[in-house]
Amino acid sequence: MALLAWIDRINSTLGRLVSFLIWIGIAIIVWEVIARYVFNAPSVWAQGYTQRLFASYFILIGAFTLIQGGHVRVDLLLNTRSPRWNAFTDLLNVTVLVIWGAALTYEGWFYFEEAWQFGDRDDSALGHPMWPVHLALFLGVAMITVQGVVEFIRSAVLMVRPDVDVKRRGIV
Numbered sequence: 001m002a003l004l005a006w007i008d009r010i011n012s013t014l015g016r017l018v019s020f021l022i023w024i025g026i027a028i029i030v031w032e033v034i035a036r037y038v039f040n041a042p043s044v045w046a047q048g049y050t051q052r053l054f055a056s057y058f059i060l061i062g063a064f065t066l067i068q069g070g071h072v073r074v075d076l077l078l079n080t081r082s083p084r085w086n087a088f089t090d091l092l093n094v095t096v097l098v099i100w101g102a103a104l105t106y107e108g109w110f111y112f113e114e115a116w117q118f119g120d121r122d123d124s125a126l127g128h129p130m131w132p133v134h135l136a137l138f139l140g141v142a143m144i145t146v147q148g149v150v151e152f153i154r155s156a157v158l159m160v161r162p163d164v165d166v167k168r169r170g171i172v
Contacts, residue, residue: 004150008067011147015064018057025053044125052133059140063147066097087158094151101145108138 032046065071112134114120121127157164 004153007146007150011063011067011143014143015061015067018060018064021053021057021060025050025057028053048122048124048126048128052128055133056136056140059137060143062140062144066144066147066151083162084159087155087162091152091155091159094148094155097148098145098152101141101148104141105138105145108134108141112138 028046028050032043032050035046036042112131115129115131115134120130122130
């Protein structure tokens, strides 16, 4: 269980760090609104950077959201029966998550590698490099997949032994 707690801490730390991207994105948007409407001097870079920041935020925060139990759930169906039933339904859910995450992690690596090797750029006026976005996709889905494996192990343990304490330690 120490390894599971360690992975929880890594993903929680990553989630907390990534959460600051929202503030950077908000600052860029405020800057752009002021530049556009107060000084009549819009920028060509603000929209592209905010899209990248918010895209990176949403993909990199996924594992932290899973730790916090913040993903959409149908609690009426999932948390209305015994602890073993709840563990079983969680096991099914994270199985699908891990399969999806493994496939997306695999493909995400090739997207990143190709964008890096060939210097892919977007169609904007500034021609932003695409590799940072693809790297964020790869890292985000890899981390949520690893967290999914952690949740799978916890659910499997709870199915067999619902009395065992597999809760996260030190995670807020």
